[in-house]
Amino acid sequence: MDDERTFLAGLQEGSMFACHRVGWIDSKGGLWRWILYHEPFSSYLAYSVPLVAMQTSLVLVVQQIISFLLKPFQQPTIVPQILGGIVLGPSGIGQFTKDTDLFPPGRSLPLATFGSLGFILFAFIIGVKMDPSMFKVTGKMAMIIGLLSLIVPSILGICSVVVMRYVLELxxxxxxxxxxxxAAESLTSFPVIACLLTEMKILNSELGRLALSSALVSDLTKTCISTFAINIKIGEGHIEKSIHAFTLCIAFLLLIIYIVRPALFWVARKTPEGKPVKEGYIHLILLGVVVSSFLSMMLGLNFLFGPFILGLATPDGPPLGSTLVRRFEFISSMFLLPIYLTYSGLRTNLLSIKTPNIVTAFVTIVFISAMGKTSAIMLPCLYSKMPFSDSLSLAFILNAKGVIEMALNIILLDNQNINDEIFAMMVMSVLLSAVIVCPVVNALYDPSRKYAGYKYKTILNSNLSCGIRILVCIKEEENVHTIIKLLKFSPPSKESPVCIFVLHLIELVGRAAPILITHEMHQKSSNNYSKYIINAFKHYEEENRDAVLLQVFTSISPAESMDNDIYTLALxxxxxxxxxxxxxxxVSIGQTESEKVIPRSLNNMVLEKAPCSVAMVVDRWYDEGSVYKTLTKSTYNVAVLFMGGADDREALACSIRMAGNPSINLTVVRLNETDGMDFNFNEEERMFDEVVLDGFCIGDRKDIEYIEEEVRDGTQTTKLVLSIQENYDLIIVGRQQRMESSVLAGLTEWSEYKELGILGDLLASSENRNRASVLVIQQHKTRSSSKKEVILS
Known part of the structure; x- marks a missing residue:
């Protein structure tokens, strides 16, 4: 009887009902019944499993085709996902394929449920990645921008609705x-901004960090306001009901904060470092995600509220947070969530946009809200002397819309808060925002732009009697021994101290926001990052008391944009x-965050954009966890291969600083062509080479052995270089040599590691079994073509 009343009430409200045949899940006979008995193809799709499989396959294929077509335009992943649904929906192919019943109105619910489960996991993952403690350390500028970007467009949007209602007589x-x-158009979503910044590879840039902090302030404020409003709505005007709803909501939050959260931290503590989290814990947490969604709906809240709060209560980063993200993110973000977004597109009927007054009102509201948000963001930035292009880029980023806005649109449509026409326009607003933001920000903002005017910083320009500043990047703990040994080759002194800044690079996993940690060397650290590295370099500092100034940092950021922290710190x-x-x-991705290895592409990015000279160390002193006897020798033989050019001159300047070490036997090997020609046919380059050699008095110093070798072609050069390395523990070379020289002919064709240059690649080749380490030097490259080098006296 109750079901009959519900049915009749639904008919009166104009709701749509779909009838399903019980037990029609898996087709019996499949396509053979279509081929042999000439049954219509639609009868095969009447079964649930074939229909969902066909819909899912079609959705993913169309998405991939659109993604491939849009690849040259650098569009975010949400664009092909939404467009795929629109293409398949009533606005596209759907209006011509109504007879095939591929996406019948009542039979897309399994697909929607499928996608909604993915969205539940996505909400949980976003909560895991979000660090609430960021709110406490958010700067004043981010706090102002975050609040203004929510308040100003909301007020302007509501005011514009009031005006439009009377002007257009809606x-x-x-x-x-x-x-x-x-209200929906004025929101800023933290997950959307984090995903956008990650895709654009500016997450850990200065602008990216400000955008992320501002989005966090805005999103958390919006969450508090919306939760309050929902509980008021549940009361339906009755204070007692509202208080009851608030009490249940607070009880739910207290349950997660004081019972679930300590349990999750207990799981993290019980997991040994470097070991995976037990499967039983993962299953229990997955169960908790589903149960929290169910409890949220029981409380009258959105089904995403519970999973999101549970994610916030989960400790981010390794071992638990990174494990959960790695286990759940692929299936949710790469499979289930795209289905949800395509389902949103399927429900978008662009043909329903036909009322001029409503279109005019909506476009006006969106424009006024966007302009209000843009002004609210740019004015504080311009007041604080931020460049106009950066301020405008930040405004575009915080105006971006994505998956959270699409979910909100679906919820508003399901609750009948908006109709199909307004829903279609809101989807187009999200799509237009996603299409515009990335190209515009890429055109306006270049993180490396600030390095273009950076003054010329090289070892050659540094006074030998003065100290120098060095930034050491550590990718793995195994690098520490080699780097410290290399630093010992150039011993500091009180008269010529060395400032060493150590940056431990860790790939960002299990959290959304990048972190740059500054470690206090003489205080006990409150975190576990980089402990081994800190202790090793602290010991080196104590060995060179009053001659070494040390500071250690840990960068946790995406591998694709990790170089930004290197440039920023160097600058x-x-x-x-x-x-x-x-x-x-x-090296492939490991089990835990501490085992992540940064890809070789980082070397290329640093070589291209570094605001100073760069040295790459090819380690031959450390092998499979045991230190070679090279590290414990009393004297070391170091050779510099000099062919001429800016990088070779920088390599020579680095080696000269080692010559003052009594335990170093330094040899400078200059390679000349047999016909007497210099490698550098450019007169200015040749002059610089001679001035540097004379300035260092290479031929007259007793502590430096100077050798000149003549070579004829690439084969002879290879034999000479390989024979030289057998006598040395460290070989220093410049990265760039003159490519047209006959003595290098043919060597580029066999290069294995082009980022090391020709000679560096030859010495570091996997076929070369010699244990001499290699130091490849590149002199600072400025964007101007003019040559800036100090002539030594």
Whole structure:
């Protein structure tokens, strides 16, 4: 009887009902019944499993085709996902394929449920990645921008709705719907901004960090306001009911904060470092995600509220947060969530946009809200002397819309807060925002732009009697021994101290926001990052008391944009040299965050954009966890291969600083062509080579052995270089040599590691079994073509 009343009530409200045949799940006979008995193809799709399989396959294929077509335009992943649904929906192919019943109105619910489960996991993952403690350390600028970007467009949007209702004489029901649309258009979503910044590879840039912090402030404020409003709505005007709803909501939050959260931290503590989280714990947490969604709906809240709060209560990063993200993110973000977004597109009927007054009102509201948000963001930035292009880029980023807005649109449509026409326009607003933001921000904002005017910073320009500043990048703990040994080759002194800045690079996993940690060397650290590295370099500092100034940082950021932290730190600290280990091959992603290995592409990015000189170390002193006897020798033989050019001159300047070490036997090997020609046919380059050699008095110093070798072609050069390395523990070479020289002919064709240059690649080749480490030097490259080098006296 109750079901009959519900059915009749639904008919009166104009709701749509779909009838399903019980037990029609898996087709019996499949396509053979279509082929042999000439049954219509639609009868095969009447079964649930074939229909869902066909819909899912079609959705993913169309998405991939659109993604491939849009690849040259650098569009975010949400664009092909929404467009795929629109193409398949009633606005596209759907209006011509009504007879095939591929996406019948009542039979797309399994697909929607499928996608909704993915969205539940997505909400949980976003909560895991979000660090609530960021709110406490958010800067004043981010706090102001975050609040203004929410308040100003909300007020302007609501005011514009009031004006439009009277100016255009809109229907009162439509006017109420536009209030919801105006509120939705004014929001800023932290997950959307984090995903956008990650895709654009500017997550850990200065602008990216400000955008992320501002989005966090805005999103958390919006969550508190919306939760309050929902509980008021549940009360339906009755204070007692509202208080009851608030009490249950607070009880739910207290349950998660004081019972679930300590249990999750207990799981993290019980997981040994470097070991995976037990499967039983993962299953229990997955059960908790589903149960929290169910409890949210029981409380009258959105089904995503519970999973999101549970994610916030989960400790981010390793071991638990990174494990959960790695286990759940692929299936949710790469499979289930795209289905949900395509389902949103399927429900978008662009043909329903046909009422001029409603279109005019909606476009006006969106424009006023966007302009209000843009002004609210840009004015504080311009007041604080931020460049106009950066301020405008930040405004575009915080105006971006994505998956969260699409979910909100679906919820508003399902709750009948908006109609199909307004829903279609809101989907187009999300799509237009996603299409515009990325190209515009890429055109306006270049993180490396600030390095273009950076003054020339090289070892050659540094006074030998003065100290230098060095930034050391550590990718793995195994790099520490080699880097410290290399630093010991150039011993500091009280008269010529060395400032060393150590940056431990860790790939960002299990959290949305990048972190740059500054470690206090003489205080006990409150975190576990980089402990081994800190202790090793602290010991080195104590060995060179009053001659070494040390500071250690840990960068946790995406591998694709990790180089931004290197440039920023080098620029802030005014370093003259960046030392970075060289990886012969990219190592696959490990089990825990501490085992992540940064890909070789980082070396190429640093070489291209570094604001100072760069040294890459090819380690041959450390093998499979045991230190070679080379590390414990009393004297070391070091050779410099000099062919001429800016990088070779920088390599020579680095080696000269080692000559003062009594335990170093330094040899400078100059390679000349047999016909007497110099490698550098450019007169200016040749002059610089001679001035540097004379300035260092290479031929007259007793502590430096100077050798000149003549070579004829690439084969002879190879034999000479390989024979030289057998006598040395370290070989220093410049990265760039003159490519047209006959003595290098043919060597580029066999290059295995082009980022090391010709000679560096020859010495570091996997076929070369010699244990001499290699130091490849590149002199600072400015964007101007003019040559800037100090002539030594």
């Amino acid at each position: 229907d009162p029901v439509v006017g109420q719907m536009l209030y919801f649309a105006a 802030e600290k005014g370093v003259s040299l960046i030392i970075i280990p060289f990886l012969k091959q990219s």
